[in-house]
Amino acid sequence: MDKNQFLQSFAEQFDDVDPSSITTDTKFKDLEEWSSMVALMVIAMVDENYNKKITGADLREANTIGELYDRLNSRS
Amino acid sequence: MSPDHSLARISVIEYYLPSTKLTNEQLHIAFPEWSVDKIMEKVGISSRSIAAPDEFTSDLAVAAARQLFEKNKIRPADIEYLILCTQSPDHFLPTTACLVHERLQLPTSAGAIDVNQGCSGFVYGIGLAKGLIASGDVNKVLLITAETYSRFLHPSDKGNRSIFGDGAAAVLVSSANKGAGIGPMIHGTDGAGAGNLIVKNGALRFPKTADQSLMEDNERNPFNDNYLFMNGTEIFNFTLESVPGLVRNILKKNQLQQDDIDLFIFHQANKFMLEYLRKKIKIPPERFFISMEYSGNTVSSTIPIAMKHALLEGKIKAGSKVLIAGFGVGYSWGGTILYY
Numbered sequence: 410m411d412k413n414q415f416l417q418s419f420a421e422q423f424d425d426v427d428p429s430s431i432t433t434d435t436k437f438k439d440l441e442e443w444s445s446m447v448a449l450m451v452i453a454m455v456d457e458n459y460n461k462k463i464t465g466a467d468l469r470e471a472n473t474i475g476e477l478y479d480r481l482n483s484r485s
Numbered sequence: 486m487s488p489d490h491s492l493a494r495i496s497v498i499e500y501y502l503p504s505t506k507l508t509n510e511q512l513h514i515a516f517p518e519w520s521v522d523k524i525m526e527k528v529g530i531s532s533r534s535i536a537a538p539d540e541f542t543s544d545l546a547v548a549a550a551r552q553l554f555e556k557n558k559i560r561p562a563d564i565e566y567l568i569l570c571t572q573s574p575d576h577f578l579p580t581t582a583c584l585v586h587e588r589l590q591l592p593t594s595a596g597a598i599d600v601n602q603g604c605s606g607f608v609y610g611i612g613l614a615k616g617l618i619a620s621g622d623v624n625k626v627l628l629i630t631a632e633t634y635s636r637f638l639h640p641s642d643k644g645n646r647s648i649f650g651d652g653a654a655a656v657l658v659s660s661a662n663k664g665a666g667i668g669p670m671i672h673g674t675d676g677a678g679a680g681n682l683i684v685k686n687g688a689l690r691f692p693k694t695a696d697q698s699l700m701e702d703n704e705r706n707p708f709n710d711n712y713l714f715m716n717g718t719e720i721f722n723f724t725l726e727s728v729p730g731l732v733r734n735i736l737k738k739n740q741l742q743q744d745d746i747d748l749f750i751f752h753q754a755n756k757f758m759l760e761y762l763r764k765k766i767k768i769p770p771e772r773f774f775i776s777m778e779y780s781g782n783t784v785s786s787t788i789p790i791a792m793k794h795a796l797l798e799g800k801i802k803a804g805s806k807v808l809i810a811g812f813g814v815g816y817s818w819g820g821t822i823l824y825y
Contacts, residue, residue: 424523435664438705444644445644445704446528446644446717446744446757448704448717448718449706449717450757452722452725453721453757453761455507456725456765457761457764462725463718463722464719464722465704465719468704468718469704483529
């Protein structure tokens with residue numbers, strides 16, 4: 410998994426967020442646009458691009474996009 | 486020898502939607518951050534029907550069945566068995582089917598029973614009807630799916646209010662040589678997911694409380710145990726894991742290839758999820774039917790409502806093979822192929 414590519418794909422799931430403002434330190438659940446619908450789109454993006462599954466626990470326990478990336482990247 | 490699909494057939498379908506609508510414009514007024522276009526783009530629904538304050542599941546069921554009788558010249562006296570699929574019954578008891586049986590003036594010799602199943606309910610209903618007919622005990626089964634989920638939704642629950650609509654559908658399943666033959670069926674259950682789509686309070690284990698506040702769990706899913714709770718993440722993961730296998734198993738049991746199917750009709754949950762499943766399973770868009778813009782997610786009625794529209798639009802013709810698949814609350818899933 411390429412970290413920058415992941416970051417870019419993550420940012421693309423938002424309509425009203427400037428992609429350049431998104432970093433691995435962004436606390437994604439604090440973004441105003443974050444919702445259950447955006448969560449579904451992120452799950453679909455990760456399934457499609459990386460064939461990996463984001464669980465409820467991943468979303469609960471990861472605070473930043475970088476933490477979410479690390480959790481997914483550690484899985485085969 | 487190819488699998489037998491001549492035991493029971495679905496001959497006619499009608500449906501009923503309550504006259505009160507909840508439009509995207511109304512949702513936008515209640516939730517200003519939720520734009521009219523965005524709702525349509527994400528969930529694929531522009532309006533949903535909401536049961537009137539004095540309108541209950543039995544009323545929706547009766548309205549759908551009356552249309553079935555009147556438009557198709559079916560005599561109530563010929564019905565030998567009524568199956569009503571609902572999770573929002575009028576009462577704990579008696580069975581809502583008995584109330585519907587009375588109002589439709591079905592013969593006293595006819596059986597009437599409720600089955601409680603959600604998004605997979607239509608598939609389970611035709612499976613039960615097929616079994617009754619295959620047993621030789623009866624020839625004509627009226628299957629009605631009817632829900633008033635709107636009553637389970639918290640007024641501030643934007644997501645679920647955008648998705649669910651009330652409605653009922655009625656189909657006749659019979660041994661007559663007319664309509665769509667019901668092929669071999671696949672069923673499945675995983676109760677481990679029960680808590681991810683649930684109305685927890687209000688039956689016997691947990692009574693309703695006075696609490697009207699809407700909280701968010703730590704995945705930002707709104708919840709109040711007196712109302713419907715859905716963990717969107719877990720439900721979406723469940724469909725990604727189960728639906729591709731469900732489709733494969735239906736095809737295998739029917740000894741068909743994916744290319745043999747003329748039309749795929751899945752439970753109409755929301756447009757985003759359906760489109761993603763379609764791509765994942767590699768179904769061409771022209772063979773994948775989405776029809777929920779003016780009805781929303783009516784739970785067990787989405788498949789028959791979509792089938793009715795596919796028939797009206799000529800997407801289903803004589804000779805068509807239609808794969809139907811229902812999946813959701815329970816978790817419960819099932820599917821079959823209908824041979825037109």
